[in-house]
Amino acid sequence: MVKKIIVVDDDPGVRYTVKAGIEALDEDYQIITVENGMKCLELLGNNQIPDLILLDVMMPEMTGWETYDRIKENEAWRKIPIAFLTARTDKIAKDAGDFLAEDYIEKPAKIPELKKRLDKILNK
């Protein structure tokens, strides 16, 4: 069964790496990438509900935290699992991420390892 994941990151390199890497390792994964939180909310608004959202934290205009809040505010989207993929490794962000999200993955991440952690969240 195909698992759909939305990757939200302002860095095109990261978006490409995750999409190309994960899809190359496992054809069951379908990765949709967007460059900011607004685009992600638009996608959700178009009824494109994924199995998981992978959020960057530090993005211009709307941060990962804000995006997280906006998703959780919506009754229909509340149940979508969210994981963070971020370069922020300080304790405060890490603690907050661990508490809020399904997982908190630090950049730069090896794709095979990232895939293992996604598998775990999605019970694959």
Place this chain on the structure above:
Amino acid sequence: MKLNFSLSLKITLMVVLLSAIVIFSLTYINIEEQAISLENVYSDKAVILSKALDNSIENQDELIDKQKLQDYILDFSKLNPEILKLNVNLPDKEGLRVFVSTDIDSINISSGQYNNFSYENDAVVNIPIHTNNSHTITVITPINLSGQIYGTYEILLSMNESYAAFDIRAGNLIMISVISLFILIFSFLYLLRKIIVKPIIAFRDATKIIGKGNLDKKIKIKSQDELGELSNAFNKMTNDLKKSRNKVEEYNRILENLLDQKDEFIGQLGHDLKNPLQPLVGLLPVIMEKEKDPKIKEHLSILIHNVEYMRDLIIKTLQLARLRSSDTKFDMENLNLMQEVDNVLTSQKLFLNENNINAKSMIDGNIYVEADKLRSAELFNNLITNAVKYTPEGGGNLTIDAKKGKDFVTISIKDTGIGMTEEQLNKVFDEFYKVDTSKCEMDSSGLGLSICKRIVEKHGGRIWVESPGKGKGTTFYFTFKPANEKINNNI
């Protein structure tokens, strides 16, 4: 008030000793002079008596009439009660001999050298004798009849009466000396306190205050002497100190600012390097997995190794920059040191076994420290990794121990590795310093021990390293604050 006491005491003792010597020797001289003048008075009296005897004896014939002379001197001594004994000495073949005496027993005895001396030289000789309760003087005068000397009178006088009065006077004199000595000591002590001790206490107190960092403290001594000058110089010195301290503080601020900027820059750079590194770190393992050609696989593994090293470097640089930041707070809790070290050793078991390292902890189960759990674990991990890295492939031993002191717990991590030279010991905590560049170039960032140092310093401790020399192993030491185990038990 220790300074006050001992300084006063020293000076006072000195002064008391000196003034006692001066006062008592003056008193002694005074009493001695008075005694001599008293003897002179008696001597003069004896001379007058002898003159009276001379006048009473009219000629030589009368002098030779023994019975008449004897009666005469007896009468004479009765008239003058101070006379204890009166001898008239006349010459015979062997010298002067006692011719008549108020003391019958002394007659015909040879009358000694003083009598001869007086007889030949027409001089007066005094022989004072002082014992505890009697003061006498023997005065020997020539018998001078119309300018012709025939012999000597030997007059023993009692000075007891005069000495009784003199003793009282001398006693008074000594008492006055003692009293004036005491007055001198007390006035000296008072002046000493006012002129020297008080200013010194002012200096001492000011030095204490200034020592605590308050450079605004001034000493107020207005006297126009050396102490006044000293206080002016002292105040000028504090003022100069204050100026230079302000300068140092200013430079320090600039330096702190620059360091903050550096850390901020490194932090930003490290962070910005993570995103471009993501495709490399992320995709290289995927390509590696898909690749079949062993030649390309080998190239890829070298690429992966380098990318991993770069990633490690960036992560550690960021970590170091963050540890320096004042925003970084540590979660201090009371930890059982033995448990923490055991946890670390368990998590490192595989790594240690792979490298043939026999690691053991000797830490006492009763030692508790105040530390951040995650950071201290990282500290142990770094030090253990470091020890393993610098132990030859054949393997070795690793011993972790801790000693509890009064103010801190000293933890030691001892390896049997390649050891260090003096120069390396000094540089080992410097950022980007690597002991063995050829072996570890691609595995070590050179930041691990800098991170350890910052973690220990953030705990308020100290880290240092000792090594007996190349090839003889290395021991790292660091200190943590001890925690009260009771508090821990209550948690």
